Amino acid sequence: MPDGKSTVTKSPDPKSPAALGKTTKDVEGLNRRSFFSWLSFGWVGFVAATGGFFTMLLRFLFPNVLFEPVQTFRAGFPDDYIIGEVSTKWKDKYGVWIIRNDLGIYALSTVCTHLGCTPNWLSSSKKFKCPCHGSGFKATGINFEGPAPRPLERYRIVLADNGEIIVDKTQKYQQEKGQWSDPEAFLMV
């Protein structure tokens, strides 16, 4: 048996298998060096399998199909909405206020920008008031009181071929990002 020191310094050992012109496999089948190379294969395989398992476990929690309410809806014709009024018609079903002013119509999200509660439209004081922490918004959606840090969001609003209003909640426009000037954030009528 070659002692440990000779293996470390790699000094040629006259009795080593290599010196005798034999491969290590012929002599022992599995020596120290090949054991470690096999062990590293084993570890790589183990880590890959474990990583794959946890990746699958995590991926399993992200569903491919969501059974959620439809995000796009038809909200009737522009003439259904009175100028200067906030329509709460779609609040419960879709979470959208539709507001018509002198220039046109816009769809406002009912999600408070503070922590996501639903404000109420108070027609007497002409403002949206959140019952959770008291945030207040003007009819335009601009925040003016309470902890809300930014205005309410607007949704994409366009006309269908037959003249109906289509509100698309997958596309939102934020005032603080200057997105309210987007042509689809405001429906000119």
Next chain:
Amino acid sequence: MSEKNNKSFLEKAADSQVWKSIFRGGGVPRNRRQRMMSVLNSVFLHLHPVRLPKHAVKLKFTWCMGGLSFFIFLILTISGILLMFYYRPTIEYAYTDIIDLAEQVPFGIMRELHRWGAHAMVITVWLHMFRVFMTGSYKPPREFNWAVGVVLLLLTLLLSFTGYLLPWDQLAIWAITVGGNMARATPFLGSEGPGAALLAIGDINFVTMGSDARFILIGGRFMGEAALLRFYVLHCIGLPFIIMIFMAVHFWRVRKDGGISTPV
């Protein structure tokens, strides 16, 4: 013969094969060593210190808050399993099943027991932590067990949070709406959190409303049925499973690190 007859019923039972097969070692422990072995040889008792110094269990010192926390946990487990026989985690039934549990099911107090027990456990866990801090019981060699205890506190609060949604009333829905929106602000993992915008290639964002921390928590983009089911599974199976593992480690380390409240 007479000697045999003098044996008490307990002693006879303790010598029987049935007793010896159940309790390793068998027999009635008679001396200090045997008493110690009977504790060490039981899977349940071995989590517990084999020997308790009289001064260590003084109520004015320990407040018994750790023990009370565990006791309340047992009450919550039993009452929770009973509630599961009636409660269905769907939007259609969740709220009415809670009303049913309170008004029609025998012992309507069961749900109140679970609810008040949950409040009480949060209080006792806090007080236990306060006591451990004030008596300096977090110091080495108990520092790891303090860390385990912090995890247990977190799990207790998560159990409270997940259980809060299950009645599916306005309070629950808005509490979880707000909680979910906080998850949305998680750094890197929440779609509106700091750093989330960095995880993008060109116009493609990887952390969006449909793939962030909030999404995995509530199982969708909007609060609904998936959120109720996820919180139900976490509340009834996931978190209790994890907390039991941590509790076993916690109790065992109390014993290994020098027992409750004794200077080491």
